[in-house]
Amino acid sequence: MASEAVTKGQAGPWADxxxxxxxxxxxxxHAEARLAQTAxxxxxxxxxxxxxxxxxxxxxxxxxxxxxxxxxxxxxxxGHFLAKGGEVDSMFAEIWGKSSGICKGMGGSMHVxxxxxxxxxxxxxxxxxxxxxxxxxxAAQLDGKGRAAVCFFGDGAANQGVxxxxxxxxxxxxxxxxxxxxxxxxSEFTVSSTVTAGKLSDRARAFGMPVEVVDGNDVRAVRxxxxxxxxxxxxxxxxxxxxxxxxxxxxxxxxxxxxxxxGSYRTAAEIDAWRAEDRxxxxxxxxxxxxxxxxxxxxxxxxxxxxxxxxxxxxxxAEAGEPADTKLVFELMFVEPKA
Amino acid sequence: MTRKRYxxxxxxxxxxxxxxxxxxxxxxxxxxxxxxxDTRGLxxxxxxxxxxxxxxxxxxxxxxxxxAAAAGYRVIIHMLFSNFIYTGFDAIANQMAKLRLMTxxxxxxxxxxxAVYGGGASQAAQHSDSNHPVLMNLGGIDVLVPATxxxxxxxxxxxxxxxxxxxxxxxxxxxxxGGDVPDGEHLVPLGKASVAREGxxxxxxxxxxxxxxxxxxxxxxxxxxxxxxxxxxxSLVPLDETTIVESxxxxxxxxxxxxxxxxxxxxxxxxxxxADKGFSALRAPIRRVTxxxxxxxxxxxxxxxxxxxxxxxVRAATALCQPEVAxx
Ligand SMILES: Cc1ncc(C[n+]2csc(CCOP(=O)(O)OP(=O)(O)O)c2C)c(N)n1
Numbered sequence: 001m002a003s004e005a006v007t008k009g010q011a012g013p014w015a016d017x018x019x020x021x022x023x024x025x026x027x028x029x030h031a032e033a034r035l036a037q038t039a040x041x042x043x044x045x046x047x048x049x050x051x052x053x054x055x056x057x058x059x060x061x062x063x064x065x066x067x068x069x070x071x072x073x074x075x076x077x078x079g080h081f082l083a084k085g086g087e088v089d090s091m092f093a094e095i096w097g098k099s100s101g102i103c104k105g106m107g108g109s110m111h112v113x114x115x116x117x118x119x120x121x122x123x124x125x126x127x128x129x130x131x132x133x134x135x136x137x138x139a140a141q142l143d144g145k146g147r148a149a150v151c152f153f154g155d156g157a158a159n160q161g162v163x164x165x166x167x168x169x170x171x172x173x174x175x176x177x178x179x180x181x182x183x184x185x186x187s188e189f190t191v192s193s194t195v196t197a198g199k200l201s202d203r204a205r206a207f208g209m210p211v212e213v214v215d216g217n218d219v220r221a222v223r224x225x226x227x228x229x230x231x232x233x234x235x236x237x238x239x240x241x242x243x244x245x246x247x248x249x250x251x252x253x254x255x256x257x258x259x260x261x262x263g264s265y266r267t268a269a270e271i272d273a274w275r276a277e278d279r280x281x282x283x284x285x286x287x288x289x290x291x292x293x294x295x296x297x298x299x300x301x302x303x304x305x306x307x308x309x310x311x312x313x314x315x316x317x318a319e320a321g322e323p324a325d326t327k328l329v330f331e332l333m334f335v336e337p338k339a
Numbered sequence: 340m341t342r343k344r345y346x347x348x349x350x351x352x353x354x355x356x357x358x359x360x361x362x363x364x365x366x367x368x369x370x371x372x373x374x375x376x377d378t379r380g381l382x383x384x385x386x387x388x389x390x391x392x393x394x395x396x397x398x399x400x401x402x403x404x405x406x407a408a409a410a411g412y413r414v415i416i417h418m419l420f421s422n423f424i425y426t427g428f429d430a431i432a433n434q435m436a437k438l439r440l441m442t443x444x445x446x447x448x449x450x451x452x453x454a455v456y457g458g459g460a461s462q463a464a465q466h467s468d469s470n471h472p473v474l475m476n477l478g479g480i481d482v483l484v485p486a487t488x489x490x491x492x493x494x495x496x497x498x499x500x501x502x503x504x505x506x507x508x509x510x511x512x513x514x515x516x517g518g519d520v521p522d523g524e525h526l527v528p529l530g531k532a533s534v535a536r537e538g539x540x541x542x543x544x545x546x547x548x549x550x551x552x553x554x555x556x557x558x559x560x561x562x563x564x565x566x567x568x569x570x571x572x573x574s575l576v577p578l579d580e581t582t583i584v585e586s587x588x589x590x591x592x593x594x595x596x597x598x599x600x601x602x603x604x605x606x607x608x609x610x611x612x613x614a615d616k617g618f619s620a621l622r623a624p625i626r627r628v629t630x631x632x633x634x635x636x637x638x639x640x641x642x643x644x645x646x647x648x649x650x651x652x653v654r655a656a657t658a659l660c661q662p663e664v665a666x667x
Binding site: 045046047094097098099101103105106107108110111123124125126127128156157159160161187188189190194195196259260261263265323324325326328329330332333335337 | 368369371372373374376379392393394395396397398399422423426460461462463464465466631632633634636637638639640641644645
């Protein structure tokens with residue numbers, strides 16, 4: 001559903017596209033809700049960073065991409081992975097540490113990647129994707145096939161120097177890089193405004209690229225900004241910056257309360273406000289589609305059920321997988337195991 | 340003497356040293372709410388002039404440490420996971436390690452860098468490095484790897500108080516481990532290893548995080564009639580060669596246990612020192628129990644297979660104590 005011209009209506013290609021957007025968001029929501037539940041009930045290995053509340057940003061952007069466009073993600077990367085077409089089965093198996101995982105259990109939640117779908121991967125290093133996306137954009141430019149490279153990063157990552165360096169190179173070389181800053185106002189346990197000067201979007205403006213700051217919980221707004229940026233990439237007109245203003249509902253990671261030991265960096269009221277039906281990206285889009293007659297209650301229940309079933313199947317798939325293959329560690333690092 | 344967790348011991352040292360010298364300042368990402376609990380309460384007590392949450396910008400955090408120290412402050416920075424040292428590495432390797440030399444000794448850099456290292460919790464490759472060898476190789480920077488809460492407090496206080504740049508590396512697996520911590524003024528000299536257990540048959544040199552595996556191995560070895568001496572190295576730069584070599588002179592055998600990758604590990608350095616200075620005492624080859632030259636995989640089973648454990652140590656030590664090995 002990359003860039004075809006469509007007319008709005010209750011049925012037809014445009015309506016189908018809206019349903020697809022909703023389905024993707026539902027899949028991400030249910031997948032992550034399930035991860036939260038599993039982390040709580042039986043535990044998952046390592047740290048689990050969820051993007052619940054930010055689904056519209058991932059889906060709005062990735063819905064404009066083709067399978068061979070590139071995308072780099074963050075430590076909060078499940079939504080990006082699924083939005084770009086990654087499979088929930090192999091993502092769950094990865095998080096469960098199984099050899100059927102998309103990275104064979106070697107990377108886990110913070111490193112899900114699927115190069116066959118242009119998903120360069122999540123990253124444990126804040127800001128780690130910025131230069132990598134810029135490099136992929138260089139390759140795309142050299143290929144000359146009009147591909148784009150999207151870089152998702154947080155408002156916290158925007159304070160890393162590499163953000164400025166990557167924008168500069170992208171701009172000066174007219175690379176097809178799309179910088180997508182998911183501004184959720186938080187950097188781990190710090191409120192970003194206490195450590196960030198000026199407006200992030202002004203940083204992008206300084207490098208002479210088009211800037212759009214959008215309501216990141218409005219999937220259509222995100223999609224239309226992304227569409228313009230992707231078209232610029234296709235035409236060889238260089239990088240763009242999109243800021244999706246959003247909020248993460250869950251903690252920085254699922255074990256957050258343990259780490260905070262009674263401390264806090266935000267209020268329950270703030271979380272509730274973003275959780276409200278008219279602000280939550282999923283329920284908001286659902287209401288809109290109902291109002292427009294595109295997706296009534298029955299249809300929604302059906303879509304919702306289908307997403308849940310996919311997630312159930314993914315859990316079954318993950319649980320049934322073989323443990324990771326230790327020999328692979330050596331092979332992948334060019335090492336003969338020590339006797 | 341009070342029983343405290345390793346993290347609490349660090350917290351106590353930070354409180355005491357910041358209380359002692361008003362020119363001591365501390366900054367880093369999330370030091371207010373304290374991701375690892377070690378910096379908890381400092382902001383409330385010493386205020387936002389001296390304790391600051393920084394943006395996510397390791398290159399600048401490390402660079403500012405150099406600048407503020409050169410300009411007269413005693414600086415403590417927190418780099419969170421030791422993997423994030425890499426994003427701040429220019430200021431560490433090109434500036435912090437070299438400035439004193441390059442400026443002909445015009446300045447001291449009283450900087451203490453806190454970071455948490457090591458694997459074992461499925462944090463995957465970018466949050467599990469034991470990268471003390473990278474730092475040891477720079478020169479000009481102390482590298483401290485205390486293994487007990489008491490040493491954590493005493494060594495951190497010494498490191499903050501002296502005028503040398505140092506890395507105080509906390510093993511992620513030891514944070515919750517308890518131990519006796521002397522109250523108040525407790526300074527442990529740097530560059531002094533400690534003999535944590537006496538034994539006549541084999542020397543086990545522990546590097547930081549491996550202390551529990553090393554202790555468990557010594558117990559298992561004792562059950563099999565092999566008495567291991569544990570030398571806890573405590574500090575890698577400066578390295579207490581004397582205590583290590585003297586122990587090997589008593590036992591004739593050496594196993595070094597280090598969570599770093601084997602290539603150019605602390606274990607290789609210690610093995611080289613003993614080959615050099617304790618050669619005549621050796622009755623068997625030196626063994627290193629380390630991580631293979633691989634990054635930590637995420638899957639718990641794969642990580643456990645890579646991670647050195649007590650059985651690996653027992654196997655290595657037992658083999659050295661076989662008569663034919665000794666004779667060979
Ligand atoms: C180089 C580096 N520094 C610090 C961290 C620790 N850390 C992980 S996530 C995070 C906050 C990131 O904030 P932001 O970029 O806004 O993303 P968000 O978590 O809000 O999605 C920090 C400080 C890290 N993983 N990598």
